[in-house]
Amino acid sequence: MNTDPEVKLMLRFKNGDERAFQSLFTIYRRQIINFCFRFCGDRAAAEDLAQDVFIRVYRAAGRYEAKARFSTWIYRIAVNVCLNETRRQKNKYMIASMDQPRHASDGRPVEYMDERSPLPDDAVAAKQRDELLRDALLRLPERQRVAMMLRTFHEFSYEEIAGQMRISVANVKTLIFRARERLKEMLAHLI
């Protein structure tokens, strides 16, 4: 843990260095947004969730202890935020219509840089494939989805995932196996 540079940043922030927090924010911003987006399928909601994650990181500085890698810790917060939000709004997170505009705080529609310019054909095919994959992930039960995402996209160990989700390692094995079985069936034409 002592050699993890992000742990050092967090400890500096704990000691009052706000620039350390800004560094962590910059490093993890995109990752956390994508984690939340793959979890809920809605970009606007994903950004709200991601902001909540960083607010919690900020609030937790005073009692932060370097017991694990920083990434393990921040993703534990992200898992809690995502699962808590879906408990609050049980059926809200379906596949979002991309036609629904969202407005920024100044009233302008929110713009996503990757949607500004037209895509070449192979990129269109890749985008369609991504949408199929995202759709399949969203059809998984929440806990299977979270375990699968933590393993596949972030390569956390089963022990780390168990800590992040507050379950046993045996449960993690079962969740990931079942998630893969279901995804294999849903995406049989792609595999």
Add this chain to the structure above:
Amino acid sequence: MKSICGRRELISAFMDGALSGKETAAMDAHLETCPECRKEMAAFRNLNGLLRGMSDVAPSDDFNRGFWRKLDAEKARKPLWHIFNPMTWGWQPAAAFGVIFLIVGGIAFFRATPLSRINFVSDAAFQEIVDAAAIPISEDLDFFQDMDLISQLDFLENWEAVNRIEEI
């Protein structure tokens, strides 16, 4: 009917390096002889490759601004207990609160104290009070002894004792 290999469920954990050394060695040996498990593992590996190939989304233009605004609001928000902590008020309101507290507390204390309500009486006067409030007691103490006996007797086993009660 196609049989399902009993070790199929271990393939996922095997692929992720989550089995023990012994289990891993056993799985390695098993895969050499089980085409079903090999096929399952190939499918899981392809799936992993597909998922890891998904493109990321970029933060919106508003994300940073929206976050720092939320954070400023978070910093400005004081915890509820702050309202009730005189140490955060400044010395004048805190002093005024202290004085008011003493006055109100003193009034409440003196109203509640039993000192104003104690009647100092002599022993003789106290006995008169007791006698006046005394509950009439039956002079037939034998009756009460009999009743006490009845309430504790098991009738089936103590007929002799019951028969001693003349009134019943």
